[in-house]
Amino acid sequence: MSRGISHAHSIVEPGPLSRRIAAAVVVVYALVAMVPLAWIFLTSIKTPPDSISYPPKVVFKPSLEGYCNLFTTRSRQTQDYIDTLPPPSGTCERITRERNMVVVGPSNYAPRFVNSLVIAFGSTALSILLGTTAAYAFSRFKVPLRDDLMFFILSTRMMPPIAVAIPIFLMYRELGLSDTRLGMILLYTAVNVSLAVWLLKGFIDEIPREYEEAAMVDGYTRLQAFFRVVLPQAATGIVATAIFCLIFAWNEYAFAVLLTSGEAQTAPPFIPTIIGEGGQDWPAVAAGTTLFLVPILVFTVLLRKQLLRGITFGAVRK
Amino acid sequence: MQPAAKSSFAERAATATPEPLARAVRGLSDRAIAWLFISPTMALLLAINIFPLIWTIRLSFTNYRANRPNAEVVGVGIDHFADILTDPDVWASMQATAHFVFWTILLQTLLGFALAWFVDRRFRGHGFWTTAILIPMMLSPAVVGNFWAFLYQPQIGLFNYVVSFFTGLDPSSFEMIGSVKLAPWAIVLVDTWMWTPYVMLICLAGLRSIPDYIYEAAEVDRASKWRQFWTITLPMALPFIMLAVLFRGIENFKMFDLVNLLTNGGPGSTTEVASITLKREAFEKWRTGYSSAFAIILFVTVFGLANIYVKALNRVKSR
Numbered sequence: 044m045s046r047g048i049s050h051a052h053s054i055v056e057p058g059p060l061s062r063r064i065a066a067a068v069v070v071v072y073a074l075v076a077m078v079p080l081a082w083i084f085l086t087s088i089k090t091p092p093d094s095i096s097y098p099p100k101v102v103f104k105p106s107l108e109g110y111c112n113l114f115t116t117r118s119r120q121t122q123d124y125i126d127t128l129p130p131p132s133g134t135c136e137r138i139t140r141e142r143n144m145v146v147v148g149p150s151n152y153a154p155r156f157v158n159s160l161v162i163a164f165g166s167t168a169l170s171i172l173l174g175t176t177a178a179y180a181f182s183r184f185k186v187p188l189r190d191d192l193m194f195f196i197l198s199t200r201m202m203p204p205i206a207v208a209i210p211i212f213l214m215y216r217e218l219g220l221s222d223t224r225l226g227m228i229l230l231y232t233a234v235n236v237s238l239a240v241w242l243l244k245g246f247i248d249e250i251p252r253e254y255e256e257a258a259m260v261d262g263y264t265r266l267q268a269f270f271r272v273v274l275p276q277a278a279t280g281i282v283a284t285a286i287f288c289l290i291f292a293w294n295e296y297a298f299a300v301l302l303t304s305g306e307a308q309t310a311p312p313f314i315p316t317i318i319g320e321g322g323q324d325w326p327a328v329a330a331g332t333t334l335f336l337v338p339i340l341v342f343t344v345l346l347r348k349q350l351l352r353g354i355t356f357g358a359v360r361k
Numbered sequence: 362m363q364p365a366a367k368s369s370f371a372e373r374a375a376t377a378t379p380e381p382l383a384r385a386v387r388g389l390s391d392r393a394i395a396w397l398f399i400s401p402t403m404a405l406l407l408a409i410n411i412f413p414l415i416w417t418i419r420l421s422f423t424n425y426r427a428n429r430p431n432a433e434v435v436g437v438g439i440d441h442f443a444d445i446l447t448d449p450d451v452w453a454s455m456q457a458t459a460h461f462v463f464w465t466i467l468l469q470t471l472l473g474f475a476l477a478w479f480v481d482r483r484f485r486g487h488g489f490w491t492t493a494i495l496i497p498m499m500l501s502p503a504v505v506g507n508f509w510a511f512l513y514q515p516q517i518g519l520f521n522y523v524v525s526f527f528t529g530l531d532p533s534s535f536e537m538i539g540s541v542k543l544a545p546w547a548i549v550l551v552d553t554w555m556w557t558p559y560v561m562l563i564c565l566a567g568l569r570s571i572p573d574y575i576y577e578a579a580e581v582d583r584a585s586k587w588r589q590f591w592t593i594t595l596p597m598a599l600p601f602i603m604l605a606v607l608f609r610g611i612e613n614f615k616m617f618d619l620v621n622l623l624t625n626g627g628p629g630s631t632t633e634v635a636s637i638t639l640k641r642e643a644f645e646k647w648r649t650g651y652s653s654a655f656a657i658i659l660f661v662t663v664f665g666l667a668n669i670y671v672k673a674l675n676r677v678k679s680r
Contacts, residue, residue: 057482065482066490072476073493076554080496082519083508095517097532173402180398184391196402199410201663203615205639206656209649210413210420213427233409236402265394296503296618297636301644315507315622325511332504343499347492351562 083336086329094325109326111135112319113152113334117144119320152331155313159335161224162309163292166231170288171281173232174239179269181240182247183255193244196237204234204297212302224307230298235288242287246280247273283349290339310335414660421654428647441654451655453630454638460545461552461620461634462613466606468553473560474602478594480561481568491565498558506619509551513537513623541631544624548632551619556612560605567601568594600678607670614663635659 057065086094088105117139125145131137139146181189211230212221220226254276255268263271274281300312314331317324343350421441425434445451476494480487497505512520515536525532537547571594579589617636620626626633626641633641639659643652 062482062484065479066484066486068479069476069484069487069490069494073490076494076497078519079505079509079512079554080500082512083505086511095514097517097522099517099519099522173405176398177402180395184395186395186399192399192403196406198664199406201611201660201667202410202414203617203636203639203656203659203663205615205617205636205643206417206660207410207413209427209643209653209656210416211409213416213649214413229405230409233405236405240402264389265391266389269394290499294501294503296501296621300503300621301640311501311503311618314504323511328511329508332508335504336500339499339501340496343496344492347488347495350495351491 080336083329083332086325087333089326089329091319091324091326094329106138106326107134108138109324109330111138112324112327113317113330114150115139115146116148116150117142118147119144150317151308151313152310152317155308155310156334158224158307159293159309159311162227162231162307163289165224165228166235166292167285167288169228169232170235170239171285173236174243174284175274175277175281177236177240178243178247179273182244183252193241196240200234200237205301208298208301211298215302222303222305222307227299227303227307227309230302231288231292231295234295234298235291238291239284239288242284243277243280246277246284250276279349282346286342286346286350290342293339417653417656420650421657423650425650426647427643427649437650441651442658444651445655445658450630451638454633454635457545457630457632458614458616458634461548461616461632462610464546464549465552465556465613466609468549469557469560469609470602470606472553472557473605474564474598476557476561477564477568480565494561495558497555500555501618502555503618503622505555506551507622509547510538510623513547515539538624539628541628544628544632548620548623551623552613552616555619556609560602560609563601563605563608564598567598570601571597600674603670603674603677607667607674610670611663611667614666615659 085101087109088107089100089103090106090108093100093103093106094109111134115135120143122143125140125143128140128145131140136146180186181193186192215221215226218226220229250273254272255263255265258268258272259265294311295309296311299309303309303312310331314328314335317328317331319327422436422438423434424437426432480491509520512518513536515521516533518532518537520537521532521535524530524535535543537543575593575597576589579593584592615636616634617640620632620634620637621640624632626637639652639655642648642655
């Protein structure tokens with residue numbers, strides 16, 4: 044990633060003034076770009092009236108109402124009826140009663156979130172398994188029509204999702220795969236595996252063949268050499284690729300909204316449908332959004348090195 | 362570690378099995394392994410990409426409707442293709458797509474390259490701020506796009522408030538999503554916010570691929586910084602910029618999630634980009650055959666444009 048032959052006193056080092064200006068520009072951009080994200084979080088801890096007040100409130104009394112509304116379904120009751128109930132047992136119940144409502148049951152957010160987890164991790168694992176093996180074969184063996192096959196794999200990504208969604212919708216209906224987690228895992232794997240093969244082939248190409256050849260001279264079989272020598276060497280690349288697959292599957296919306304409606308629905312198509320009385324319940328939507336974004340945020344910060352490598356990888360190699 | 366455990370298991374299995382079988386396992390030829398390693402991926406892609414694609418082609422010549430599976434299917438030849446290419450609504454949708462793709466790419470390239478250039482000044486803490494800038498592109502376009510609809514609310518939204526704060530306009534006097542004039546820009550703005558970091562990263566890789574000695578030579582020749590930028594930095598980073606444009610171009614040509622949640626093609630059909638038209642035809646009007654034909658036209662368009670573009674890119678790279 045470094046410039047190769049950069050020296051501390053090189054005559055091309057930017058001067059202190061140009062550095063300070065650059066820092067100011069980048070910091071201002073980053074802060075402005077953060078505002079919508081900060082606003083999502085702030086809205087999630089507002090009460091519904093606070094969330095839609097004018098001018099927009101920056102200082103307010105934080106409330107858990109958004110998160111309560113996100114995880115529960117509620118119904119409006121008369122004051123007389125609420126007075127007959129035993130005292131509220133938890134924070135959410137107390138907040139709900141202040142709005143003349145009672146908690147009826149859990150909302151669908153938790154199961155949708157679990158679907159997102161299962162489908163994202165399931166398809167990532169499968170993409171990595173298929174991608175690593177295929178990338179190894181393409182990298183090391185004389186595969187007939189290799190370049191054509193590699194281009195074929197890449198070109199499957201150019202298809203607009205909506206275009207293949209029609210026949211996949213029909214096919215899944217026939218096979219009983221519509222609205223199942225397995226169906227979504229297979230679908231996301233098919234989308235991700237092209238990227239996985241391309242990225243991983245690049246990483247495996249970088250591992251010198253001599254390593255395996257030495258191992259095979261020492262009596263390892265090809266498969267043993269693959270598992271013992273190549274896989275550990277490719278670990279960073281595999282992690283980088285896995286992050287990409289995970290982020291894609293976690294964020295995917297088009298297929299999810301067209302092919303799932305209940306059982307296997309993931310969080311992205313669900314969150315926009317969260318409504319309260321009279322329109323969208325913005326604090327609840329913001330709460331659902333916050334919880335959904337936090338894992339990716341943590342991932343991005345913790346694994347930024349691998350992530351940067353993966354993103355620029357395709358470009359750098361050329 | 363798992364791989365090690367697995368291989369030692371393979372070793373143990375190999376030593377424990379009788380000689381001929383062990384030889385069979387050890388002797389798994391490279392050709393067999395290659396086949397074993399590639400075929401699952403190919404099978405999956407054939408089943409979930411190619412088979413549906415062929416099915417789409419077949420459907421595009423029929424009047425099939427997915428909501429009436431038992432109705433008689435009649436071949437209609439190339440009628441759908443002819444209809445689509447002469448339909449003014451389709452051309453309107455292509456125009457909306459072109460507007461969206463053109464402006465997002467222009468803004469993202471300018472902003473992304475500028476940011477990359479500033480980050481490459483390598484001020485203290487540039488790693489931290491780069492990560493901070495990256496965050497929007499990691500997030501779900503659907504989920505975040507949905508929230509932008511809230512920021513764009515005319516009376517209560519933060520966006521309108523900030524604009525009125527700086528310009529003095531009445532915050533309820535304009536609607537980003539509701540007005541025919543502003544809605545196309547509303548989606549351009551959100552897409553630019555999300556994807557500028559991506560262009561920045563690729564441009565940054567390009568800037569860092571330029572070796573220092575070229576600049577050193579230019580310094581020795583007393584070339585001005587301005588001249589260095591136009592004769593060294595920009596031409597050498599150009600293949601990377603073009604690559605970023607290609608990736609963003611393909612992605613934005615098929616843009617669905619953000620637009621679907623932000624404007625759903627509205628108001629009217631001002632922001633109805635190609636994918637939204639496709640969704641309406643396929644899953645709201647259930648004209649499966651017609652929308653299959655449209656899908657094929659779109660795919661061929663992307664594929665053709667991408668191919669022409671890659672040829673241009675290769676010419677620039679080989680200069």
